[in-house]
Amino acid sequence: MYYATLNGLAETFNKTLYNLLKKIVNKSKNDWHIRIGETLWAYRTTFQTPMQATPYALVYGVEAVLPLKCQIPSLKITIQEGLTEKDNVRLRLEGLEALDEKRLEFQQQIECYQACLSKAFNKYVRPRSFQIGELLLIV
Incomplete structure (x- = not known):
């Protein structure tokens, strides 16, 4: 607030x-x-341009597996089904360990995007300076 x-x-x-x-x-x-x-x-689950990722990927570190992707076999689903539980857990832990680094990258991308937007906006702003005692109209 x-x-x-x-x-x-x-x-x-x-x-x-x-x-x-x-x-x-x-x-x-x-x-x-x-x-x-x-x-x-x-x-x-929609790709966001400023982040260059989906909000889901920022939270969980992987893209969401949509229900349609479970019905239509994809490489990712096929690989996961062929893994043992131990290998699957190991892959998930590796993904979680890399998540903080991914989040920092996304944060830098957002900051660059905001800087570009700010630069584009400020291009049309006219700087004005006022002196003490000058009369102003405040609306």
Whole structure:
């Protein structure tokens, strides 16, 4: 509430969630509470340009296996099914150990993206300086 930058990010997310819900709910708009789970899943598994990853991958370190991918055999699923439980656990632990490094990389990508956006915005801002005693119109 007191952190302005975080508040802006929350407002941006709320706007995105609202727009997604608008596309999914029926005309009467009374089933939004039922559809919010689907909407959040769609958001979390969608590639985000600033992060160059999905929010799901940032949290869990791997991409989500969508239900359709379980029905249509893929290389990843085939490899996981062929592993023993011990090998599968070892691979998961290795992925979790590399997760902090991935998160730092994503954080750097986000900072670069925000710097580019800021630079593009500031290109059109005219700097103004005011002197003490100068009259100003405050709207």
